[in-house]
Amino acid sequence: MAADRTRRDVLGLAAGGGAATLLAGCEGDARRGTGRPRRGGVLRAAFPGAGAKETLDPHKQRQFVDIARHKAVFDKLVELGPTLRPVPRLAESWESDADSTVWRFRLREAVFHDGHRLEAEDVLYSLRRILDPRAADHLGANSLSSLDLDRSRALGRNTVELRLKRPGAEFPSLLAGTGVVIVRSGYRNADKPVGTGPFRFGSFRAGRSFTAHRFDDHWGGAPYLDELRILSAETEARGSAVQAGEIDYAHEMSPTFARLAEGNSRVTLVATPLSGVNGFALKTDRPPFDDPDATMAVKLLVDRRRLVEVVDGNRGRVGNDLYGKGYRYYPEGLPQRERDVAEARALARRSGLRGRRLTFYTSTAADGFVNAAQLFADMADEAGIGVEVVSGPPETYFTDQLRTGDIGNHRCGAMPIPTYVSQRLLDGSPQNASAWRRPAFDKEFVRAEGVKDEERRTHAYDALQRTVRDEGGLVLWSHPEWLNAVSTSVHGVRPAAPNTVDWARFDTVWID
Amino acid sequence: MARHALRRTGLAVCQLALLSVLVFLLTALLPGDAADVLFNEKAGTAQIARLRAEMGLDEPPVERFLDWAGGLLTGDLGTSFTGGGPVSRIVADSVGATAVLAGATVLIAVPLALVLGLLAGCRPGGRFDRTVTAVTLALDAVPDFVLSLALVAVFALKLGWLPSTWIGATTGDLVARPGLLVLPVAVLLARTVCQLARQVRAGTLGALRSAYAVQARRLGVPRTRLVLRHVLPNAAVPAVQQLARTGDTLLGGVLVVEAVFAVPGTATALIDAVQSRDIPTVQALTLLLAAVALLLNLAADLVSHRLSPKAEVLR
Numbered sequence: 100m101a102a103d104r105t106r107r108d109v110l111g112l113a114a115g116g117g118a119a120t121l122l123a124g125c126e127g128d129a130r131r132g133t134g135r136p137r138r139g140g141v142l143r144a145a146f147p148g149a150g151a152k153e154t155l156d157p158h159k160q161r162q163f164v165d166i167a168r169h170k171a172v173f174d175k176l177v178e179l180g181p182t183l184r185p186v187p188r189l190a191e192s193w194e195s196d197a198d199s200t201v202w203r204f205r206l207r208e209a210v211f212h213d214g215h216r217l218e219a220e221d222v223l224y225s226l227r228r229i230l231d232p233r234a235a236d237h238l239g240a241n242s243l244s245s246l247d248l249d250r251s252r253a254l255g256r257n258t259v260e261l262r263l264k265r266p267g268a269e270f271p272s273l274l275a276g277t278g279v280v281i282v283r284s285g286y287r288n289a290d291k292p293v294g295t296g297p298f299r300f301g302s303f304r305a306g307r308s309f310t311a312h313r314f315d316d317h318w319g320g321a322p323y324l325d326e327l328r329i330l331s332a333e334t335e336a337r338g339s340a341v342q343a344g345e346i347d348y349a350h351e352m353s354p355t356f357a358r359l360a361e362g363n364s365r366v367t368l369v370a371t372p373l374s375g376v377n378g379f380a381l382k383t384d385r386p387p388f389d390d391p392d393a394t395m396a397v398k399l400l401v402d403r404r405r406l407v408e409v410v411d412g413n414r415g416r417v418g419n420d421l422y423g424k425g426y427r428y429y430p431e432g433l434p435q436r437e438r439d440v441a442e443a444r445a446l447a448r449r450s451g452l453r454g455r456r457l458t459f460y461t462s463t464a465a466d467g468f469v470n471a472a473q474l475f476a477d478m479a480d481e482a483g484i485g486v487e488v489v490s491g492p493p494e495t496y497f498t499d500q501l502r503t504g505d506i507g508n509h510r511c512g513a514m515p516i517p518t519y520v521s522q523r524l525l526d527g528s529p530q531n532a533s534a535w536r537r538p539a540f541d542k543e544f545v546r547a548e549g550v551k552d553e554e555r556r557t558h559a560y561d562a563l564q565r566t567v568r569d570e571g572g573l574v575l576w577s578h579p580e581w582l583n584a585v586s587t588s589v590h591g592v593r594p595a596a597p598n599t600v601d602w603a604r605f606d607t608v609w610i611d
Numbered sequence: 612m613a614r615h616a617l618r619r620t621g622l623a624v625c626q627l628a629l630l631s632v633l634v635f636l637l638t639a640l641l642p643g644d645a646a647d648v649l650f651n652e653k654a655g656t657a658q659i660a661r662l663r664a665e666m667g668l669d670e671p672p673v674e675r676f677l678d679w680a681g682g683l684l685t686g687d688l689g690t691s692f693t694g695g696g697p698v699s700r701i702v703a704d705s706v707g708a709t710a711v712l713a714g715a716t717v718l719i720a721v722p723l724a725l726v727l728g729l730l731a732g733c734r735p736g737g738r739f740d741r742t743v744t745a746v747t748l749a750l751d752a753v754p755d756f757v758l759s760l761a762l763v764a765v766f767a768l769k770l771g772w773l774p775s776t777w778i779g780a781t782t783g784d785l786v787a788r789p790g791l792l793v794l795p796v797a798v799l800l801a802r803t804v805c806q807l808a809r810q811v812r813a814g815t816l817g818a819l820r821s822a823y824a825v826q827a828r829r830l831g832v833p834r835t836r837l838v839l840r841h842v843l844p845n846a847a848v849p850a851v852q853q854l855a856r857t858g859d860t861l862l863g864g865v866l867v868v869e870a871v872f873a874v875p876g877t878a879t880a881l882i883d884a885v886q887s888r889d890i891p892t893v894q895a896l897t898l899l900l901a902a903v904a905l906l907l908n909l910a911a912d913l914v915s916h917r918l919s920p921k922a923e924v925l926r
Contacts, residue, residue, distance in 0.1 A: 145778055150883025151694035151701050151892065235661035304704075305694055306883065307875050308779055332778045336873035339763050339775035346778055494886055495643030498659075 136591065140610035141326040144348035144603075145340060148331025150306040156289035157280035158229050158237045163350060167603035168309045168329050169280055172212075173294035176204060176222065176281060177274040178600035183426040183515045185271040186600055189217060189281055189295065189318075199266045199551050204274075206257045209295045209318040211283050217295055219253030224284040226251070226261075241529070242276030242518070266549030268556055272515045277598070297322045297606035306331055322606035323591075338584075341366055347586040347610065350603070353466060354412025357582050366584050373425040374581035374596035376418060377410065377467070378509040379459075379475060380500070380532035381572035387452050388505065391570045396446035397506075399439045400482040403576040406474060410467040415579035420568045423516040424578045428560045433568070443482045456485045460504025464496035468508040475506070500532055507532055509573060513596035516560065520544055524567060533572030540566065619912055623905045627898065631683070634897045635676050638890050644668050645692040645888040666692050679894060689891035691884075698895045701880055706899070707782040709876035712868065713861055715792055716799040721854065724804050725847070728811020732846065733838060735816055743812070747805035755864045759798045759871040766794060776873040795868045802864060803857050810853040814846030821845070844918045851918070855911035858904045 146164035153162060157169035176190040187193075190204040209217040229239040230248060250262040263270060273279070283293050292300045297319065298311035309329040315321045332340065337349040338356050342365060352360075352368075360366045381388040381397060388394050403417045416424065419436055423429045447453040457479070461472035469490060476486040486506070491499050500507035509532055511519060522528050525544065526536045540563065547559035567573060585592050588611040595601035646663040663669050682689050688698035727747075731740040750758075767775030773790050785791055818824055819842055827837050866878040877896060884892035 143779060148883075150880060150887070151691050151696070151889065152883065152887050154694070235665050305696075306880070307781075328779060330779045332776065332873040333870045335760065335871045336776040336778060339767065339871075340778045340873070343767050343771070343775040345774060345776060492642040494648045494888065498643070498647055 134590070134611075136323050136609040137611065138323050138609070139325050140323075141328060142324050142348065142589065142605060142608060142610060143328045143330060143346040144350065144605065145330045145332045145337045145346045146350040146603075147333065147337075148306050150331075153305040153331065154289065155292050155300075155303050157282065157292070157294075158225075158234070158239060158278050159289075160238065160278050160280075163597060163603070164329065164331055166277070166597075167350070168303075168311075169292075169294075170296065170603055171298040171311050171327055171329065171605060172292050172296045172300050173280045173282065174209070174296050175275055175279055176206075177271045179272065179275045179513075179515065179598060180600055181595065183272070183423070183513060183599070185275055188600070189222075190271075190274070193271055195268075195270070195551070197551065199268045199270065199549055200263045202261045202263070202270055203254065204259050204261065206259065207318055210316050211295050212293050212299045212314055213283070215283060216256075217281070218256045218284070219259040221284045222259045222281055223248075223251065223253060224286070225281045226279075228282065228286070229279060237278060239276055239278035239280075241522075242273045242279060245270070245273070265545070266551075268551055268553075269515065269517045269548055272518065275598075276518070298327050301326070317606065319606065323609035324605060327605050341584045341586060344586060347589045348592065349584040352582045352584045354414045354580075354582065356584065357414065358412065360584055365587055367587050367589075369583045369585055369592050369594050370414065371581040371583075371594040371596050373416060373513075373578045375512040375579065376422050376424075376510060376575050377406075377415070377471070377577045377579055378418065378420075378573055378575035379471075380507045380509040381574065382505055382532075382534040383572035384534035384536055385505075387450060387455060387457075388572055390450045392446045393450035393452045394570070394572050394574075396443045396450060396452055396482065396484075397479070398436060398574050399446065400443035400478055400484070401475065401574055401576055402438050402478055403436075405478075406471060407577045409474060410471045411577055411579045414582065415577040418575040418577045420573060420575045421564055422511065422519045422573075422575060426513070426516055428516040428557055428564075430561045430564050433565070440482055447482055447484055453483045454485075456487060457506060458504045459486050459488045459506045460491055460500055461488055461508050462491045462493045462496040464493040465508070465510055468510075471508060497530065497532075501530075501534075509533075509575070513598050516564070517544075517548060520560075520563065524571070535567065535571050535573075615916060616913055619909050623909050626905055627902060630901050631680065631894065631898055632676070634894050634901075635672075635679070635890075638885075638888075638893050639672055641885070641888060643888060645890070648886070648888045668692075679891065683898075688895045691892050692889045693884075693887045694889075698891045701884075701892050702877075702895050702899060705875060705877045705880035705896075708777075708874050709865055709869070709878065711782060711785060711792070712795055712799060712865060712874065712876065715796045716803055716861065717854075717857075719796070720800055720803040720807060720857075723800075724807030724850070725811055725843075727804070727808040728850070729815055729838065729843065729846070731808070732812040732815025732819065740812070743808060747808055750801045751805040753801070755798055755802065755867040756871065758801060759794070759868060762794050762797060763871070776871075777875070778873045781875075795872045795874060798868050799861060799864045802860055806857065806860065807850055807853055810850040811846055814849045815842055818842040818845040848915045848918055851911045851914050855904075855907045858907045862900065 146167055148164060149162045154165055157173050160166045160169055174189045176188060177185045178188050180186040189206055189209055191207040193202060193204045195202045206217055206219065211217065226243065226246065227248060229237050230243055231237065245263045245265055245267050247262045247264045252260050254260050281295065297314055297317040299314045301310035301312055303309045311327045313322050313325055330346065334353065338352065340346040341349040342360065342363060344365060357368050360368060381394050383389055383394065398420060407413060407415045407417055419433060421430060459472045459476060461468050463469060472488045476488050479486045489504065491503065523530045523532065524535050525541050544563055547556055547563065550556040550559060581596055589608060591608040593601040645666055646659045646668060679689055688702065691698050691701060727743050731743040734740055763775045766773045773793050777791055780791055824837060824842060827841060862878065865876065868874065869876045869879045881893065881896045884896060
């Protein structure tokens, strides 16, 4: 999930609402039109911008605005469906050998915008480019670390055989990772992107605008729109512009905006439930949270409903200290963890947490972080635990929090549960904010990843997740909604969490 | 006059040089560098270290500063850490919009403030003076952000008379759609005019009460002539100084205005660069803004000197 701050944070402006807060008289009935798709028109979509940092190189994507642009021009082999299960894109089908180390992907008939037919060589070239050791900023290199490129090969024009260094039943999901995009063999000039995606590249100015035009020969069928513009703008500007009809799609809106725009006849809200997780991370490799009683005390003192109400503006589902509600491998049937201050006090006393002064390291890196930290401090106070809230620089917060404070904010967008575990809960995970280091856990996770049988694999993941829920340092209190706003004349925008196939997907969209 | 100008220019050049060192030091003090920020939340320490080496961030600071200063003297502003393109392009791309906004604001603000200030100052305590004072004090107290949103809510969303943002527009579109300028300039004008008008009013009051004005009135110099020929040049001195300082106020206002109206200007580029620790871009933009501020102050100094040479004598 892109974590970069927006300029708004620097300006210290109020969250969300923007001009909507001052607009009392513009309300009407929200309409959600349907009807037959219509061909033609220009769609203007605005995303949070990142200035000169924005890039056309699909292997360097970092911001949502980049990913949306690349999605228009390029395709991946595999994408993730609504439950984060891999769905075929350029790879039509796949199969693996018995221990999931050799994978064969059959490619569909697809053409690049210059007329070249997609071949296995293009796939190998793309993977090599992503894994190029000289390119330090290719994010896809993280998810493809298990790929053994030297032993991978093309089997004819339409099949590619990819070999792994260790068994990996989740490999197709990894091909849906950030930045694992298929480019044309020989692709070097990032300024002239040629992909197989539904839109042909037109123009680009970093931090401002991007245009692309319908590609009639797209393998999934030609899009309805003649032209797609993906623009960069801050929250307030997106909010005003979508209400004024100056743009047709505003990405990433706040609950405040949602409340005020709900009655606006020009704007429809597209809310995606269960788009990730919000929580707190307690460092389990040092006192006091190396004692599971201490972490449980915190889990029991947290008032989850209150946090959802205040921090998520009531646009979220209460969490149960588990990541990925609604996603594949989520352990269903566990009772909801409820607030129990008496038990929390008892556990706090037993673990020596009571009377201790804890540091909550927070920042404005994301909306609601500081609010959540302050609310937590109040809740902890009720259980006799003192918490000092300390704020750090937002730009480097997620790196700094790995070594600062006893407690920190935690959040994560939609990703497959095994990816979440490998990025955040293993000894070598880059974002192990709860400092969860259990060699036995890591070993069992690697074993589970290699289990080909889905039922047995699910069972293994289930046990791992229960362990983290009971003994780990993650207090996951909500699954927030993802909010986009679209003009009522725009149709076909599906609710979808970032990182999934229908997110920022404009080939299925049409305008009245 | 020429000597004065030369001395002030020399001082400005020294200030710029000092400032370039200061900017470098301050950016070095910011927590984290471009490599950290680029990969915040997403990559391991090994990847960050490789990127840091690629950006040349592992070289000693003094060496990096000398590299940059050397480039600057030959007109090379360096390469952006984050975008990879030349910094000069980022500067050139962003400067137009801000220049248009600031230029339009100053062009309207100066005559408007002069008229308001003079009229109010000529009849102190009168109805017009009380109105101007009340309105300028009140408007000056409204934060730019609130004023921006209020104007958007009324004139763009409610009445639909004006565009609410510049999203997707370029500086070139301003000719075809001048309406784009109205709301951002109105916000910038509010504070600038308020402050300038109050200075002109105060200057007018002071000048009218001075001995030479009283004497001129005794000698029967017509009131209009007195005000325009004798009072105005003296009343304008504090206003001209204030105008130079307006550069700072404008910069603060431009930060907000650019964000709210999605104007692709210098302030936006500067914030983006600071956030991504793109030091070469931060340095180039800061120096540019500083140079403009120094030039304005220099010009104000020279104009004041011309209007009222006694300021120089007193110095």
